[in-house]
Amino acid sequence: MPSLYRASKSLKSHRIPFNLFHINPNFRRLDSTAYLNPIFGWTQCAFFASQFREDPSIDLNQFPSDRIRNFSIIAHVDHGKSTLADRLLELTATIRKGHGQPQYLDKLQVERERGITVKAQTATMFHTHKYLGTDTKFLLNLIDTPGHVDFSYEVSRSLAACQGVLLVVDAAQGVQAQTVANFYLAFEANLTVIPVINKIDQPTADPDRVKEQLKSIFDLDPNEALLTSAKTGLGLEQVLPAVIERIPHPPGNSSSPLRMLLLDSYYDEYKGVICHVAVVDGTLRKGDKISSAATGQSYEVLDVGIMHPELTQTGVLLTGQVGYVVSGMRSTKEARVGDTLYQTKSIVEPLPGFKPVKHMVFSGLYPADGSDFEALSNAIERLTCNDASVSVTKESSSALGLGFRCGFLGLLHMDVFHQRLEQEHGAHVISTVPTVPYIFEYSDDSKVHVQNPAMLPSNPKNRVTACWEPTVIATIIFPSEYVGAIITLCSERRGEQLEYSFIDSQRALMKYRLPLREIVVDFYNELKSLTSGYASFDYEEAEYQASDLVKLDILLNAQPVDAMATIVHRSKAQRVGRELVDKLKKFIDRQMFEITIQAALGSKIIARETVSAMRKNVLAKCYGGDVTRKKKLLEKQKEGKKRMKRVGSVDIPQEAFHELLKGS
Amino acid sequence: MMAFRSAFTPLLTSAFPTRTTSGTLSLSTFANSLTEHCTQTVRQNVSLLDLCKLPPASAYVHLPFCRKRCHYCDFPIIALGSSSDHHHDDPRISSYVETLCREIMATNSTPSSCPPLQTVFLGGGTPSLVPPRLVSSVLDALSSKFGVCGNAEISMEMDPGTFNAAAMKELMGLGVNRVSLGVQSFQDELLKCCGRAHGVDEIFEAVEIVKSCGVENWSLDLISSLPHQTPAMWEESLHLTIQAQPTHVSVYDLQVEQDTKFGFLYTPGEFPLPSENQSAELYKMASRMLSNAGYEHYEISSYGKTGYRCRHNTTYWKNKPFYAFGLGSASYIGGVRFSRPRRLREYTNYVQALENGVADHTQSEGIVEPKDLAMDVVMLSLRTADGLDLKSFREAFGDSILLSIFEAYRPYLESGLVICLDEQRRNVAADEVMSNEKLAYLRLSDPDGFLLSNELISVAFAVICP
């Protein structure tokens, strides 16, 4: 491809801000259109674009289904999934040992900073194993998944491309709440489970106890458990053989028409939409025409390859293989996760796909620091291309102006989304107190689905006949001495106990039905601090329950601040109102008049504070020489005011909004 | 005003012998009454947009010498050291004054269109450390370059303990007719804490000298909100001030500036500085006591007996142009504010460049943005009791901006921090403001509005320049 190579060279000299070209001469930019297309600028999330490459030594035709194993690594948070993935990638020489950072697949800045996996990542490896007596080269597809409950949706999606899992359990901590949750995801999907007891190098490791737990909770054969240390490398050699021997090959039919499952998609500034797919039946080749079962649209396959772990062109993907496809989709909206892609003109039965994402919490996002709506809108648009699990609709607030109502999988997801908006897209946001979706019913038989408490009338015309709130079934695993504390916590949170059992002699497992609202904010922190960090917690959504809910308004000098309205259980209104009012008092500066801060239910005031009026601020003399200086000072003061949000004539600093987020 | 002028005219005869002999004095007196008349018309006819483009009739002269730096001061000063009490021969002073005079002479001015100066302000520093013969050469330079009106206000800042009756007389002979006496406080412990070079005894001596020499128009300058200052101390200072019967009192609220000793030691609002509330109380006490003693609170930090407002400072607050000469001083000519270098060497180079014709900022066609000008006008006029002249503001900057300011001020009009006045300077009730046809002025109330001037002015800024 000489012409393209030239293009890449000129590109390099023009605007490529990285130096991969110097490291590996095989790295080639193959998309000349990128250079010709000045519309897309560079952003941090373009890291994949830098990593497109060709590897002529890879011939996927060598790997029929029976030489393929697809597996996910699943576990509780921090039990070592990503570290184990590192070791396996090194073992197969997919990445070079000692090169790159630990948790190689955690590429996002948020992931690196927080040390957690947020997005499932796929990597294809090749491994030679003595199979049925002969050295056989296998294609192994590994998916590292997030452990945190908010991202369990990523886990379920990953499992759809797998026939087995490595269920990683920390040898010291033992089975934890997400271990249970993730095990059941795999179990229900009929996948082979290989238990991996990890971190056996730790002094407190107790693999035997973990084996007992595996037996008693999951009915897994303790003898099947692998003992490893992803840190020291101990026991790692058994992992891939177990994967190859125990996990079945993908079941698809290579002679059937092409069917592939769309697992994930993201936007690359150079290539456009990149889809991750699992080829279930048939073969996919570059140049094929494919169609989407969901939209009916058809595309030409412009590029196809595997994640090795960088995108590596192969020109083909065979039955059972997992890889990427570039097909000229313009936006990730066209790439519906869970969709079936098939050969245009062929007739296929669509794959089952995924349950739609369920948004647990909603919050308003507004431009901060006087940055404009357009900029925020662009940033959100671009980020949702890489995180389709967020729902976005426009809304407006009298206090904050134009913004968006966004739905998230949980609070951590919301946090991560904010952070990515700021880090990857340079947006500055104010977000409103998160709320869960409620349903209100009125005497005229009307029904309101509330994602934004401000939309709910404070003094409704029609009587409220019923309110419904979402609940979850929570699983809590903890050392049994904390039983009392946990029962108290859950009943304070309006929980209903469903199950109470012991997973071994020291650890208890409880299941509670809890209102979602009660767990979204600080439940987990509280739980951790009550149990010195020893409790783990997971939840799954459950049905709505009738509940006595009220809208709590915050008023500043008698004017409601729409962005601060919340919906609370009547029994909590007084306390929440008091807390909000106290917090605001700390963050609202004195102004030239007295400010009354009130919390109200309808027209009833339940908490009140005042911020006394400012008496004096800097009174410099002002003569000829001082004019410029004085003016600068006043302009600065003016700019400070501009950063504030205003309700009536009261200026509210942005910090106040941020502060309200912290637990309420 | 008339009485004051005629009383001082004879003194000028001796002050500017060269001019008398050439017969310009009578002319300039005539010109002056003309200008007085003109100023009236100026107020009515010259738009605020053009006011700053008129040739200046005021000059500020910076005489930066001090014995030592006060702990709150971040001015461009030159500390001479307190050991040498004989500054008369200090070559640092004479060479500075020479440079200063060169600056004055090198300043671009077109004599035909240039009116004689109506106010001169010798500020510092401690100008009273400059020997009278050197002050004389400065005034000579000014009068030969621009002319000085017969009834010009010539003010000089003087510190207790730096001058005697003879010097005072000599200065009066040169035309100095207003003294601004840097008293700051009537408590020795506070003076000491501020690093002032004088004590309370010297204050009484200085007042005595000023009065016995017959300086009729003089200001006593105080600072409030000093560290460790109690309300009782402040009350005492105000009492003694009133007893001294100056025609004018300046009350500065202490500003803790970053690169000063105070800035290093103290945090505003925290002990030993008074809290925001205490400091507001001190301000109110001054306003109450001085008003009761017959002083008009005509500007945030200025009080004057009837007819004794500082004419020079009024130039600033009316946003009229003015010259400035000397180290670190700032001029406002042709709509352009220009600050001279704050360091002696750079200042000397600047004067050299000015003489060589390569540093003429004053003629630089500074394009004056109406918004900037409007902010200046608002900022400066709202510091005064006269307030913002609505008619001229509207004429210069339009109706809509004024309406927006009123809108933004509505809560403060209602709470009384901002006041509207009619032609006769009668208060207009807040609820009548929007309908009243005869609104003429907008001002901040005394003392509550003045206390919040920064806040209120920045509200107007946000309207003018969103």
Ligand SMILES: Nc1nc2c(ncn2[C@@H]2O[C@H](COP(=O)(O)OP(=O)(O)OP(=O)(O)O)[C@@H](O)[C@H]2O)c(=O)[nH]1
């Ligand atoms: N001592 C010891 N530490 C380990 C081992 N494996 C992982 N760790 C450490 O455990 C921490 C968490 O490891 P990760 O690999 O990020 O865990 P994870 O399961 O991917 O975490 P999430 O993706 O956030 O759910 C890191 O500090 C690792 O260095 C091990 O075998 N022994």
Ligand SMILES: [Mg+2]
């Ligand atoms: Mg991880």
